[in-house]
Amino acid sequence: QVQLQESGPRLVKPSGTLSLTCAVSGYSISSNEWWSWVRQSPGKGLEWIGEISLTGTTNYNPSLSSRLSISLDKPNNQFSLRLHSVTAADSAVYYCARESHSSTDFWGQGTLVTVSS
Amino acid sequence: QSALTQPASVSGSPGQSITISCTGTSSDIGSNLVSWYQQYPGKAPKLLIYDDSWRPSGVSNRFSGSKSGNTASLTISGLQAEDEAEYYCCSSAGRPTNYVFGTGTVVTAL
Numbered sequence: 001q002v003q004l005q006e007s008g009p010r011l012v013k014p015s016g017t018l019s020l021t022c023a024v025s026g027y028s029i030s031s032n033e034w035w036s037w038v039r040q041s042p043g044k045g046l047e048w049i050g051e052i053s054l055t056g057t058t059n060y061n062p063s064l065s066s067r068l069s070i071s072l073d074k075p076n077n078q079f080s081l082r083l084h085s086v087t088a089a090d091s092a093v094y095y096c097a098r099e100s101h102s103s104t105d106f107w108g109q110g111t112l113v114t115v116s117s
Numbered sequence: 118q119s120a121l122t123q124p125a126s127v128s129g130s131p132g133q134s135i136t137i138s139c140t141g142t143s144s145d146i147g148s149n150l151v152s153w154y155q156q157y158p159g160k161a162p163k164l165l166i167y168d169d170s171w172r173p174s175g176v177s178n179r180f181s182g183s184k185s186g187n188t189a190s191l192t193i194s195g196l197q198a199e200d201e202a203e204y205y206c207c208s209s210a211g212r213p214t215n216y217v218f219g220t221g222t223v224v225t226a227l
Contacts (some may be wrong), residue, residue, distance in 0.1 A: 048216040
């Protein structure tokens with residue numbers, strides 16, 4: 001069974017960098033083409049952040065692309081997100097997920113990241 | 118890219134069928150595949166429908182998806198109390214790949 005687990009600092013200072021890692025277990029990351037990140041601000045809807053392919057190709061939400069970087073670590077079966085110059089508006093639950101058939105079929109449990117001084 | 122438009126809430130009596138609409142444009146829904154997700158409070162979303170109308174293994178056949186033009190729909194047949202949750206649609210919004218979610222619909226079983 002595919003399992004994904006997000007990890008990283010829960011509190012980030014304004015103007016700092018939000019860094020999260022998604023560890024994939026029970027499944028080889030190399031067995032699926034695309035992996036993605038989605039976030040949800042408190043009380044709000046889902047927002048697609050971006051995705052990365054096995055070849056390292058990335059696609060980002062245009063509203064975040066100037067601050068965003070997603071990378072893949074095949075040997076450690078994980079992928080990561082870095083969001084720079086964060087503000088309070090970036091406070092959200094961040095989910096990592098596996099993509100299949102233009103959808104996300106397995107999700108991590110999500111991790112709440114708060115941007116505050 | 119604007120979020121896809123969904124009704125804020127839909128309700129029905131247990132046993133009834135309800136339909137949630139998801140309206141987009143020719144650049145997203147009109148030319149790309151749609152997926153649907155169910156989310157309980159404090160939980161991660163769960164995939165219900167992919168590629169407009171296909172159900173993943175393990176998803177109840179009470180959930181069905183369809184699409185016509187720039188509008189996709191999710192129908193829940195035989196509404197049950199356990200279906201009370203928030204539902205989101207999602208579609209690609211063109212090239213380079215950029216997915217957009219719907220605004221979300223809260224379903225209530227009266």
